[in-house]
Amino acid sequence: MESIQRIFYTSDQVKLITDAYRHVFGPIGGELREYWDLDRKREWGCLTSDFQVATFDQYEQASKLAMQVEATIFDPVQRGHALREVTRQTKVGLSLGPCPWTDHGLFQTYEQNKGKGRLTIILGHDWYPIVPARAKTPHPVDVPLSRYAGLRGLIKYINVGAVPASIMDKSEMLIFLNFKPDFRPPNSPTVGPFEPYARCSEGFNALVDAVSRNFKVQVISWGANVWELLRKQVADLQKPLGICVHARSPEGFGRPLELICGKRTIPYLPLAHPCDRRNFNEQHAAHAKEGFLKMGLGGTGKVSPL
Template sequence: MTLNQQQYSSDQVTQILHAYRSIFPTITADLENYWGLQRERPWSYVTTNFHSATFEKLQALQERAWEIDNLSLTQEARGIALRDAALKMDVGYSIGISPWTDNLLARTYSDSKDSVVILLGHDWYPIVTGDSPSGTPLKSSDSLHTVERYWPGAPEAVMDGTTVGLFINLYPDYRPPGDSKCGNLNKYGYSYEECLIGLDALVAAVLKRFSQVHLISWGANVWRALLKRLPEFRNSTTLLSAAVQASPGKVLRIELGGRELQYLPLMHPGHWGNFGQACHLRHVKAGYAALRLGLPGLDNSKVKRVRKAREIVIV
């Protein structure tokens, strides 16, 4: 799919909805709860029920979000107005799971492909962040591919569409209006343990569609949340010392969705002070190679950190 414009067309929305419906032909009770589709959690409005969504509903919410942005509202009032609009239109601020998920499926999904890489991030931004424009469900430029500094956190096979890429945030909801963009989420009343139940349900569904499923996680918060599934590292203090310095490039095994997956934990690519350490870049490059997913990012990038990640020598 060519994605040169700033907004998805009706045909592109149809293709993205088809991808979601093919991977998740039914939304189980655990998935419905995980994605907050009953809207019982205060800010569970990133997601959309892609089995009932239509282009017209998504377009109506987008237009209403633009109108709300032009009102003189406090951050809290703007967040509430955006939430009320999503309730009224019966869709959220993505076509399915999140804007990055939408875009990556648009670029990589095909019915003929039988392998998928799950990129597991931590969470989405607050529903309102200062004076920035609100997220809108049809905004096609909200994507991994438009944020080159994150490219080292994704292997070439995902970036070029050789394999399907499924971007997932462990915590599926927005943060409250005006909240910080980083840090753990223990204060929001939806625990990491509950998130893991949802992640299990998601992976179980993905395993029914694809015969080869790999997991790549971003950041220390996700690593700590997954430690319960990694008894050999349970007493480790940091990702860098536990899974990187001890054995660079080692692919771990983790049980999710009732099966063992190959799992490569990474530091968060947005925090280059950690991600860009030489020992970690060797871990990234060697790990992608072990999974047969190519080099970090894309060869056409001129961003220094992408070049460094691709060119580092594995000792």
């Protein structure tokens, strides 16, 4: 099997990221702890690490063990269960914080923006399967210390207009999250039914409350699945329209909404998922651009030349 080339975070970089998490999220309360499943009560809630207490040695041990699993176990279901066992053995998840894209986004945008008092959450639906179903080449396993390209590597999504300019030029602090923070089960497809657990909304509201203690927060969501759940929390929403119909309506086009998260109300821009150009077409890109401008995010981002 061909070896997988990875770039790893150094101990100093891990300290920067975990210190950033501690500043951004503050103490982890019970609802947020349950949301991230830091006590490993859900079957595949083994992605997020408790960055308040995790050490570099734990991340390093989990990384080594995860790569050993990758090199020696090839059945996808067995590999998935072995990776889950790594997280129970080492007491960290398979990322430094909520997920690898959160790690990388904060790594790239925290230091220069930490004093601005604001941040933007880009919210997806859920993370990939812990071992995705693949016909030929296995997908690389998640490794806590592995430095992924993250959101900035999604050239397809950037090119269709789904990422704000200030995220691309790193002038806005980015927190990339998924509404459901767990893995999908091993050997399952990366697309298909979205099945959030019962208290996902309460957990996300607790997350917004935690982040809002030190920062002015706004949210951009990707996909109909998340919109259909969050629109129940939108203030003064006249009709529960589908995401694309809402974006085309005079009330919805380019207009950030008010999302009620417990006792907090924050700006919210719902978008179709950028993976499908039938939904995220030119008209929808115009909706996104206008919304980004109104949120102070500089319109649509572009891929920087190498």
